[in-house]
Amino acid sequence: MVIGGGLHGASTAFHLAQRGARVIVLEADYVGRHSSGVNAGGVRTLGRPLPEIPLALMSREIWHRIVETIGDDAGFVPSGQMKIAESDAELAECQARVDLLQTHGFTHEKIIDRKTVLALEPAIAPHVTGAIWVEDDGYALPFRATAAFRRAAQARGAVFHEGTPVTRIEQSGARWFAQTPAGRLDAQHLVVTAGAWAGELAAQVGEPVPMHPEGLMLMVTHRAAPFCRATLGATGRPLSFKQFDNGTVVIGGKLIGIADLPARHGEVDFARLVKSANTVVDLFPHLRHLGINRAWAGVEAFIDDGLPVISKSRRAANLTYSFGYCGSGFQLGPGCGKLVSELVLDGQASLPLDAFAIDRFPVPA
Numbered sequence: 001m002v003i004g005g006g007l008h009g010a011s012t013a014f015h016l017a018q019r020g021a022r023v024i025v026l027e028a029d030y031v032g033r034h035s036s037g038v039n040a041g042g043v044r045t046l047g048r049p050l051p052e053i054p055l056a057l058m059s060r061e062i063w064h065r066i067v068e069t070i071g072d073d074a075g076f077v078p079s080g081q082m083k084i085a086e087s088d089a090e091l092a093e094c095q096a097r098v099d100l101l102q103t104h105g106f107t108h109e110k111i112i113d114r115k116t117v118l119a120l121e122p123a124i125a126p127h128v129t130g131a132i133w134v135e136d137d138g139y140a141l142p143f144r145a146t147a148a149f150r151r152a153a154q155a156r157g158a159v160f161h162e163g164t165p166v167t168r169i170e171q172s173g174a175r176w177f178a179q180t181p182a183g184r185l186d187a188q189h190l191v192v193t194a195g196a197w198a199g200e201l202a203a204q205v206g207e208p209v210p211m212h213p214e215g216l217m218l219m220v221t222h223r224a225a226p227f228c229r230a231t232l233g234a235t236g237r238p239l240s241f242k243q244f245d246n247g248t249v250v251i252g253g254k255l256i257g258i259a260d261l262p263a264r265h266g267e268v269d270f271a272r273l274v275k276s277a278n279t280v281v282d283l284f285p286h287l288r289h290l291g292i293n294r295a296w297a298g299v300e301a302f303i304d305d306g307l308p309v310i311s312k313s314r315r316a317a318n319l320t321y322s323f324g325y326c327g328s329g330f331q332l333g334p335g336c337g338k339l340v341s342e343l344v345l346d347g348q349a350s351l352p353l354d355a356f357a358i359d360r361f362p363v364p365a
């Protein structure tokens, strides 16, 4: 039984069902309603914390085989991801990052000079000094990707119950029970993929996690003639930026709006969006008069140390967690679903998950 029908729940359900497990997914709203359906779609290994890199590289392999895996391209475009430096100091920061990764054996992030940046993206403002470039990264369509994992899971027998919030979980004997307004459901294994709400369920088992929700915002512009192919970020200021084939530009970059967890709702703070719009105009002056079509906020889970929990419970048998992806969990969805299915079915995962264990947080006295 999987609680939470975001990308992580749908991907976990898919990987479990693919290996023959009987799976039900309980989703409080509808599949893809929260972060997984409304994010920026960045398929980004660039800039990850060191412990996440092996997971992100493994997940990216699945993104590149997404049609063979789930029978849908999920809108994946290997556009490349570029993190721009706007001064010599920022370029030195980028170089230090790439050097650090290389001492750990990771070579996927590469430094490119100003000339190469401008050759790849001629419309960008000439003050850029260079960038980190990851050619095999890209973007996908979040709602489509999540729905596609759900359909692929259903095709292998998984059953999804939408509009089914779980209010209480408890283990009795060898079974887990989930209380919902429609009654109690039970299963041998429980997987919690409840995003920003997962902490409430972990706390019920006596495993509180230091986490908080944020309302991350995005805006999308009117259409513009094609001018940018790569997905862009910046070094010195928050930015995530891409132009879709239809001409619209999606602008974000961990812009914080308002998260209302009990109401299950994110709210836009327009004053903060202005700052991001100004960054975009600095980098692409020709967009000064491009209108914003709409803006929204999604509720995302942030854990205090910046890493997700991908872990078996330390207190109860047959309970597995996967949540708290701190604004970067879309890219990880396909890969982490596979790893979580391994935790459930094999008792251990094919990549080390020690950095994500729930026992990195002290048990309350």
Ligand SMILES: Cc1cc2nc3c(=O)[nH]c(=O)nc-3n(C[C@H](O)[C@H](O)[C@H](O)COP(=O)(O)OP(=O)(O)OC[C@H]3O[C@@H](n4cnc5c(N)ncnc54)[C@H](O)[C@@H]3O)c2cc1C
Pocket (backbone or CB within 6 Å): 003, 004, 005, 006, 007, 008, 009, 026, 027, 028, 029, 030, 031, 032, 033, 034, 035, 036, 037, 038, 039, 040, 041, 042, 043, 044, 164, 165, 166, 167, 193, 194, 195, 196, 197, 198, 215, 216, 217, 218, 240, 252, 297, 298, 299, 300, 322, 323, 324, 325, 326, 327, 328, 329, 330, 331, 332
């Ligand atoms: C605006 C924005 C931009 C982002 N951009 C990127 C990006 O470019 N690249 C990237 O990699 N990541 C990005 N992210 C982060 C990414 O979207 C998330 O990390 C990821 O989608 C988390 O997936 P999830 O399945 O863990 O959580 P969610 O998508 O939040 O899914 C959890 C689900 O659990 C359900 N649920 C909760 N409690 C219960 C309960 N008690 N009973 C039943 N169901 C329950 C919820 O209704 C929800 O549908 C962005 C996020 C936002 C908001």
